[in-house]
Amino acid sequence: MKHYLTTDDIDSVPKIIEEAIALKKDPYQAEQLGKRKTLGMLFFNSSLRTRLSTQKAAMQLGMQVMVMNFSGEAWSLEFEDGSVMNGSTSEHIREAAAVISQYCDIIAVRAFPTLTDKDKDEEEYVLKSFQKYASVPIVNMESATAHPLQALTDAITITELKTRKKPKVVLSWAPHPKALPHAVANSFTSMMQKMDVEFVITHPVGYELNPEVTGDTPIVYDQDEALKDADFVYVKNWSSYKDYGKVLHSDPAWRISQDKMALTNNGKFMHCLPVRRNVIVDDAVLDSPQSVVIQQANNRTFAAQVVLKQILESL
Amino acid sequence: MKHYLTTDDIDSVPKIIEEAIALKKDPYQAEQLGKRKTLGMLFFNSSLRTRLSTQKAAMQLGMQVMVMNFSGEAWSLEFEDGSVMNGSTSEHIREAAAVISQYCDIIAVRAFPTLTDKDKDEEEYVLKSFQKYASVPIVNMESATAHPLQALTDAITITELKTRKKPKVVLSWAPHPKALPHAVANSFTSMMQKMDVEFVITHPVGYELNPEVTGDTPIVYDQDEALKDADFVYVKNWSSYKDYGKVLHSDPAWRISQDKMALTNNGKFMHCLPVRRNVIVDDAVLDSPQSVVIQQANNRTFAAQVVLKQILESL
Amino acid sequence: MKHYLTTDDIDSVPKIIEEAIALKKDPYQAEQLGKRKTLGMLFFNSSLRTRLSTQKAAMQLGMQVMVMNFSGEAWSLEFEDGSVMNGSTSEHIREAAAVISQYCDIIAVRAFPTLTDKDKDEEEYVLKSFQKYASVPIVNMESATAHPLQALTDAITITELKTRKKPKVVLSWAPHPKALPHAVANSFTSMMQKMDVEFVITHPVGYELNPEVTGDTPIVYDQDEALKDADFVYVKNWSSYKDYGKVLHSDPAWRISQDKMALTNNGKFMHCLPVRRNVIVDDAVLDSPQSVVIQQANNRTFAAQVVLKQILESL
Numbered sequence: 001m002k003h004y005l006t007t008d009d010i011d012s013v014p015k016i017i018e019e020a021i022a023l024k025k026d027p028y029q030a031e032q033l034g035k036r037k038t039l040g041m042l043f044f045n046s047s048l049r050t051r052l053s054t055q056k057a058a059m060q061l062g063m064q065v066m067v068m069n070f071s072g073e074a075w076s077l078e079f080e081d082g083s084v085m086n087g088s089t090s091e092h093i094r095e096a097a098a099v100i101s102q103y104c105d106i107i108a109v110r111a112f113p114t115l116t117d118k119d120k121d122e123e124e125y126v127l128k129s130f131q132k133y134a135s136v137p138i139v140n141m142e143s144a145t146a147h148p149l150q151a152l153t154d155a156i157t158i159t160e161l162k163t164r165k166k167p168k169v170v171l172s173w174a175p176h177p178k179a180l181p182h183a184v185a186n187s188f189t190s191m192m193q194k195m196d197v198e199f200v201i202t203h204p205v206g207y208e209l210n211p212e213v214t215g216d217t218p219i220v221y222d223q224d225e226a227l228k229d230a231d232f233v234y235v236k237n238w239s240s241y242k243d244y245g246k247v248l249h250s251d252p253a254w255r256i257s258q259d260k261m262a263l264t265n266n267g268k269f270m271h272c273l274p275v276r277r278n279v280i281v282d283d284a285v286l287d288s289p290q291s292v293v294i295q296q297a298n299n300r301t302f303a304a305q306v307v308l309k310q311i312l313e314s315l
Numbered sequence: 316m317k318h319y320l321t322t323d324d325i326d327s328v329p330k331i332i333e334e335a336i337a338l339k340k341d342p343y344q345a346e347q348l349g350k351r352k353t354l355g356m357l358f359f360n361s362s363l364r365t366r367l368s369t370q371k372a373a374m375q376l377g378m379q380v381m382v383m384n385f386s387g388e389a390w391s392l393e394f395e396d397g398s399v400m401n402g403s404t405s406e407h408i409r410e411a412a413a414v415i416s417q418y419c420d421i422i423a424v425r426a427f428p429t430l431t432d433k434d435k436d437e438e439e440y441v442l443k444s445f446q447k448y449a450s451v452p453i454v455n456m457e458s459a460t461a462h463p464l465q466a467l468t469d470a471i472t473i474t475e476l477k478t479r480k481k482p483k484v485v486l487s488w489a490p491h492p493k494a495l496p497h498a499v500a501n502s503f504t505s506m507m508q509k510m511d512v513e514f515v516i517t518h519p520v521g522y523e524l525n526p527e528v529t530g531d532t533p534i535v536y537d538q539d540e541a542l543k544d545a546d547f548v549y550v551k552n553w554s555s556y557k558d559y560g561k562v563l564h565s566d567p568a569w570r571i572s573q574d575k576m577a578l579t580n581n582g583k584f585m586h587c588l589p590v591r592r593n594v595i596v597d598d599a600v601l602d603s604p605q606s607v608v609i610q611q612a613n614n615r616t617f618a619a620q621v622v623l624k625q626i627l628e629s630l
Numbered sequence: 631m632k633h634y635l636t637t638d639d640i641d642s643v644p645k646i647i648e649e650a651i652a653l654k655k656d657p658y659q660a661e662q663l664g665k666r667k668t669l670g671m672l673f674f675n676s677s678l679r680t681r682l683s684t685q686k687a688a689m690q691l692g693m694q695v696m697v698m699n700f701s702g703e704a705w706s707l708e709f710e711d712g713s714v715m716n717g718s719t720s721e722h723i724r725e726a727a728a729v730i731s732q733y734c735d736i737i738a739v740r741a742f743p744t745l746t747d748k749d750k751d752e753e754e755y756v757l758k759s760f761q762k763y764a765s766v767p768i769v770n771m772e773s774a775t776a777h778p779l780q781a782l783t784d785a786i787t788i789t790e791l792k793t794r795k796k797p798k799v800v801l802s803w804a805p806h807p808k809a810l811p812h813a814v815a816n817s818f819t820s821m822m823q824k825m826d827v828e829f830v831i832t833h834p835v836g837y838e839l840n841p842e843v844t845g846d847t848p849i850v851y852d853q854d855e856a857l858k859d860a861d862f863v864y865v866k867n868w869s870s871y872k873d874y875g876k877v878l879h880s881d882p883a884w885r886i887s888q889d890k891m892a893l894t895n896n897g898k899f900m901h902c903l904p905v906r907r908n909v910i911v912d913d914a915v916l917d918s919p920q921s922v923v924i925q926q927a928n929n930r931t932f933a934a935q936v937v938l939k940q941i942l943e944s945l
Binding site for chain 1: 351353355379381383387388389390393396397398399400401402405406407409410411413414415417418419
């Protein structure tokens with residue numbers, strides 16, 4: 001693997017899942033691989049799971065890790081080419097990325113979208129600038145439009161827990177008070193399209209994801225209808241894509257309850273976390289055996305580890 | 316040791332002190348014990364000694380360390396059960412603690428009291444929530460009501476420096492401009508009650524600590540009287556417990572001076588640090604050979620190390 | 631080496647450069663030297679290159695690294711002797727430095743100048759206080775008046791890239807919207823004075839550096855004149871020294887363009903970074919083969935590594 005920017009960077013989904021599950025059984029099997037290699041983790045936004053699981057994954061591969069919060073610890077970055085930098089930014093991504101490449105063997109970046117400037121977000125200006133100007137592999141720790149480490153985690157989790165060959169997987173929108181990115185929903189959708197599952201998306205009218213992402217995936221506007229016979233219910237809020245970054249409404253009828261879960265085929269409840277209790281999902285669901293969010297979060301380590309391993313192997 | 320939440324989690328005070336002193340003589344004796352084990356250090360508040368000494372202790376045991384500042388780096392946590400999370404908190408402690416447990420073998424937490432909500436502080440809602448929802452051992456790096464790593468440090472220091480079998484130890488309140496927690500005073504008191512010392516507390520009227528903590532320990536309202544013949548003078552400010560979190564006054568007559576130290580049995584001056592010079596204590600005392608605050612701070616490493624060691628041994 | 635506070639702490643400039651270049655060829659040659667040794671990196675200000683390269687250097691020597699941001703993570707420090715600490719500072723440097731010395735084998739500190747209080751800056755109160763009260767070696771990661779790790783980097787870079795025995799090196803002021811410190815310019819000047827180069831400084835009238843630093847170094851007020859036949863053009867903004875910390879003007883005529891570079895002997899463009907594009911220097915220069923800023927930044931690792939190595943050897 002050269003970079004891990006989107007799920008499209010995966011050679012073979014079944015093979016990478018198999019390899020991740022093997023790492024989970026024996027996490028230190030490749031402890032020599034990362035010796036004298038350094039992972040630089042750069043955060044433009046908050047992180048709990050990604051921060052800790054990626055660091056853990058790197059350490060299990062024997063890597064050294066350097067973590068830097070851009071806001072507060074480093075200089076504010078300029079991404080525009082040709083700009084006259086007499087304002088608030090003091091370092092251009094061209095230098096920053098090239099320089100960090102000399103201190104790190106792999107650079108992992110988290111940079112959320114603006115949710116106000118659709119074009120800027122869609123062109124993934126932070127992540128793509130790192131890719132363009134860095135001389136080492138880049139790992140996406142959630143960018144404006146994609147969260148492929150999460151999607152790989154989810155693929156591992158579904159593979160581990162599925163009870164029939166071709167499970168039904170439903171991605172359901174759920175209400176949330178704030179405008180949230182599309183990254184998790186996008187990458188989950190792309191990943192499900194690569195897997196042997198029956199995949200359906202459900203959300204209120206107006207919350208359609210980028211049609212280039214959803215493609216042929218069926219969209220069902222009736223949540224109850226969509227949940228019928230589901231083996232996995234993947235829940236996530238996102239803001240409007242068409243009316244970009246807007247919260248059109250946060251209809252509580254879309255919150256996942258036990259009644260809704262009763263419509264499924266004893267379906268597993270999944271969420272990338274953090275999750276707002278009793279807004280996205282009822283306590284009764286999240287605290288039930290049907291919820292697999294904790295096991296899911298555990299797989300973050302092995303998703304990150306298999307990605308770092310494949311990149312290290314290609315260095 | 317399963318957790319280290321308060322000094323009550325210590326099996327045998329003399330034995331753990333002995334073991335800490337042995338680690339101090341040979342800090343890398345158990346370097347293999349922590350191999351492939353990860354300590355997660357979670358900070359809700361500032362820290363210098365605890366941050367660095369605990370990290371050092373873990374590294375001396377061969378552990379990997381991941382440090383996370385909740386404020387600024389992660390998501391704001393919700394601790395209320397059953398709450399509808401449509402406000403400012405975005406992750407519930409139930410998920411956070413359970414998830415972090417999967418990335419770390421031991422979790423250390425620092426979370427100061429509100430000093431405004433006595434009930435919330437007394438129930439130790441942050442620390443106890445971590446204990447409740449985490450699946451790995453929890454180490455208290457100073458909570459609302461206790462600072463047991465500091466108390467163990469103090470016990471080690473007194474054991475190293477005592478010149479008579481049963482030394483007289485005085486815990487004295489001293490003035491401070493801001494409202495400070497009771498954690499250090501509480502844990503020091505609990506620890507002294509477990510040791511073979513003559514222990515006395517002195518403070519102005521109104522500054523009584525939680526009577527459940529002080530129990531039978533004599534309280535002397537005349538500081539000079541209390542200091543007489545003391546071998547160790549442990550100085551600390553705290554706010555009122557009865558009039559919860561209030562600074563009743565900050566009477567400069569209680570500041571520790573050379574005159575006051577002259578009342579002691581060539582007593583050692585102790586303080587957990589940070590200490591406000593010429594407010595809590597005169598420069599002349601702090602810079603005199605009677606002050607042992609620096610040696611005391613050095614023992615923070617070995618207090619943390621012996622606690623982590625005993626926990627690792629019980630995993 | 632005992633401390634590394636200024637370039638004057640270098641025994642032999644040619645020897646340390648040679649040793650750094652040898653480390654660059656074989657970065658892990660001294661991996662055992664730092665085993666069980668801890669570097670504490672303390673930041674009072676932002677950092678990207680220094681943060682990552684110094685950490686990387688320490689890891690390549692086998693050291694453990696603890697990074698702490700004073701602002702936000704620790705207590706605000708008091709540096710005045712004899713002060714009554716009833717204000718905003720809660721820990722005195724005397725305790726902080728002495729305590730950290732017990733957790734770290736080497737302490738590295740970054741603390742920028744006030745640029746408002748010349749006397750305070752000139753006495754290097756932060757760095758010197760650490761040196762005074764710490765019991766372990768101190769490394770300057772940029773202080774009020776000096777940035778000797780950068781200067782060593784620059785010396786390595788010039789040595790690697792020079793094409794004649796005694797190259798002409800020009801330090802040129804360039805415009806910048808904000809008031810910047812003199813540290814880089816000072817240390818670069820001191821370093822060039824120790825090297826076998828023809829060294830010239832150029833800047834507008836009023837931007838004279840501290841005459842104690844510049845000494846006999848020729849100052850040319852005509853930038854074009856100064857650049858003639860230069861092998862290395864080291865560009866940096868600084869605020870006025872005489873009218874302390876003031877931006878007298880930021881004359882765009884001093885920006886480095888291709889026309890200006892054409893005056894040189896196919897000169898190399900150097901800058902410590904971060905650099906403001908099209909303010910300090912034109913894109914056309916920075917993106918040309920004449921610019922060596924990225925290679926220069928790479929040498930930060932080996933400058934830090936040779937300094938840490940020499941200090942470790944003297945422990």
